[in-house]
Amino acid sequence: MQTPAAFEYERATSVDGAIASLERLGSEARVIAGGHSLLPMMKLRLANPEHLVDINDLTELSYIREQEGEIRIGAMTRHVDLLRSDLLAQHFPLFRDAETVIADPVVRNRGTIGGSLCQADAAEDLSAVCAAAKASVVIRGSGGERVVSMDGFHVGPFTTAVGAAEILIEVRLPVRPDGGSAHEKVERRAGDWAIAAASAAVWMQDGTIGDAGIALSAVGLTTIHVTRAEELLRGKAPSDELFAEAGAIASEDCSPASDGRGPIDYKRHLAGVLTQRALRRATARALHQEA
Amino acid sequence: MTINVSMTVNGAQVSHDIEPRMLLVHFVRETLELTGTHWGCDTSNCGACVVRIDGQPVKSCTILAAMCDGHEVATVESLEVEGQLDPIQMGFHERHALQCGFCTPGMLMTTRALLDENPDPTDHEIRVAISGAICRCTGYKNIVSAVRWAAEHEAATANREG
C-alpha cells in the first residue's frame, strides 16, 4: 500500500493567506492543487513535504476570460474546463488538441493548469502548449506580482521560476491577429504520457509567417523550446519544405532518453514528424484552410 | 497529528478524526467500512477506485480525505436505492459487463456520471469516458453495450412517464 509520509495540512482561504502560510511554514511546505502529480510523488517519497497548503478552495483562481487583448487563465482552472472552453479553442485551438489526450477524463476533472506548469515535468503537455503560444505567467509572493515569459519560467528539470513562498496565479496568452496553433502527440495507449509531442503556433503577416512558436514534450530533461526553428520560419512563406526543415531542426535540438517508450532515434524521428504536422495544421488554421 | 474531517457520504453526514495523509479510498473502505469501492493500482491508472465528489468522478486513491472536507462524496453503494438497482447496474447485469467484477465499482460510477451529463452517448463517447479505467476481463465491448442499455432504458422510462 502506498501512502504519503506524515505531514500537516491546512486549507487556504485566500491567495495572500496561502502565501503567508508558505512563508511561515518555510521550505518544507508545498501547495497542493489537483494533487495528481504531487500525491503520486509523495507516495513514492520523491516528494516529502512536511506541510501541505490546499488551494482548492480558491475558486477565484478558476476562470478563462478575455481581457486587455489576452486570454487569461486562472491557475486553478482544471483540464476539463480547458478542454471545454470555446473561447480558448477559438483563439488557441492547440489547448483543445492537447486536452483531449492529456491523461483520461477522470484525471482531467482534478488536474489544474497551475499544477501542470509548476510540476514542470518534461513529459507534460501544457508546458509545451504554453511555450509555443508565447504565454507568460503571473507569479505572486508577499512582495507583489511579477510576469514571467515561458522562456524565463522553465529553469530546469522539475524547476520553475516560482520561488518557495510564491504561487502561480494566472497564465496569459496574448491574442495576435491571423494566428493558428496545434498540438500533436503520440502515446502508447489512451491516457498515457507522450512518447513525444510537439506544439506549434504561427502568426501570419502578408502571406508570410510573421512569428512562430514551437516546443516539444518528453524529448529532453525539460520542455524544449525550438527557438532555432522559430527563427527559420520568421518572414518566410509557409510550405511543406519549410516545415520539413523546421522538423529536422526539432529532431536535432531535442535530447530524448531511451526508455520503455522507445529508443532515442525513434523519439528524434517523432519529434521531427510531429513538429512538421503541428506546423502544417497550425498554418492551415491560421489561413482558415483546415481540412 | 489527526484532524477532523466532515463530509456527506451517500447522503449521510460523517465526521472522523484522521491523519491528514489518509487517502479518500482508505477513508471510505476502512474508516467508513464501505468496501464497494475497490483499490487497485494505487497510481491513478486503473479507475477501480472512482467515486463521485460533488457529482464529478474522481480517482479516490489520488485525493486526500482531508481535501473532501465539506464536500459530497458518492460511492458505488449509493446506486441501489431501497432494493432497486440503478439502470446502469441493470445494464451491466443484462449485458454481462463483468466477469471478476474488480473494475465494476469504478466503471459504474464513471459511466453513471457520463449518463447524467450525456444521456445518449455514442459508443465512442463511452469508450472515451472509460479510457481511464482498466478491465482485464471483458474486453470492454460488453461494458459499452451495458451503458447503451442503460441509456436506452432510461430514455424509454422517461418517454413512458413523460
Ligand SMILES: Cc1cc2nc3c(=O)[nH]c(=O)nc-3n(C[C@H](O)[C@H](O)[C@H](O)COP(=O)(O)OP(=O)(O)OC[C@H]3O[C@@H](n4cnc5c(N)ncnc54)[C@H](O)[C@@H]3O)c2cc1C
Ligand atoms: C494517470 C495520469 C496520467 C497523466 N497523463 C498526463 C499526460 O498525458 N499529459 C500531461 O500533461 N499530464 C498528465 N498527467 C498529469 C496531470 O496533468 C496532473 O494533473 C498535472 O501535472 C498536475 O496538476 P495538479 O493540479 O494535479 O498539480 P499538483 O499535483 O497539485 O501539484 C504539482 C506541483 O505543482 C505545485 N503547484 C500546484 N499548483 C501551484 C500553483 N498555483 N502555484 C505554485 N505551485 C503550484 C505543487 O506544489 C506541486 O509541486 C497525468 C496524471 C496522471 C495521474
Ligand code: FES
Ligand atoms: S486504485 Fe485508484 S486508479 Fe487504480
Ligand code: FES
Ligand atoms: S470484470 Fe474483471 S477487471 Fe473488469
